Ligand code: SF4
């Protein structure tokens with residue numbers, strides 16, 4: 033099974049949109065090893081995602097988990113995979129060498145040209161020059177690493193420029209999401225500006241397609257791919273069935289935004305998973321009532337319980353912000369998809385199916 037390990041609640045950064053309460057609380061080795069055992073206890077493979085706060089503050093725990101799980105994989109014959117999301121400031125060669133050996137997938141949280149608008153060190157200070165250097169280092173070891181950008185309203189003017197910048201740095205995969213939660217406030221003007229930036233981004237993606245350069249920009253490319261393959265993006269949210277977070281104390285929850293709400297506690301690494309509760313919570317992941325009759329219901333992330341909860345306090349209620357954003361994204365992605373298909377149908381089919 034797949035677990036997301038919150039190795040620490042601490043972070044060396046303080047991003048303006050961050051919804052996590054930072055405190056110096058770290059996972060103990062005892063919880064770590066129990067979590068590894070749990071990951072191997074179900075299914076044919078074990079997957080760990082190292083997460084935080086900032087997981088590289090607890091590099092020692094990552095090394096221990098890798099050694100332990102690799103040995104366990106040999107003993108059990110079960111496949112082990114791992115990934116990590118990091119702000120990148122603490123990346124260094126020694127760690128990357130070990131990560132490459134473990135075939136770790138790394139997602140670098142990096143807002144590109146908007147980095148210094150929203151992402152600061154705890155205690156102040158900009159981070160763009162350090163993270164740019166670390167991004168180059170990461171790409172030297174892992175050319176397929178992903179850059180993960182979170183766009184808050186004040187970062188919107190830098191959106192398209194950031195996509196271009198991250199591509200120029202060498203990323204072949206970038207993921208752009210908009211910031212949700214109570215630390216951001218989107219206005220209609222911000223959303224209109226976002227539309228303009230998404231259109232500029234679509235033009236850039238078209239330019240790359242014509243130049244035959246492979247570049248995957250989620251959100252837009254993912255919308256085109258899901259449309260072609262008939263995948264419903266909302267089905268990726270399974271409220272804990274596929275990827276369960278583990279807190280530093282060893283508690284298990286359906287998704288990061290539910291952490292701390294005892295009504296959603298699914299067990300802990302010492303006593304195991306409460307399967308009845310998992311089934312009960314998974315059943316709650318349904319199409320929101322307001323979306324049932326919408327033409328876009330199968331194209332939209334309306335059932336992402338995590339973001340719905342962050343925005344509306346209810347996992348089955350979509351916020352007007354998300355609805356507007358999804359409509360905008362689908363419209364722009366469809367227009368781009370149509371253009372790319374006209375340019376080169378064969379290449380289009382190869383890239384998106
Ligand atoms: S790096 Fe991540 S955990 Fe740390 S403050 Fe920024 S968003 Fe929050």
Ligand code: SF4
Pocket residue numbers: 322323326327328329330332333334350354355356358359
């Ligand atoms: S576009 Fe809006 S109404 Fe339609 S499915 Fe998405 S969130 Fe629901």
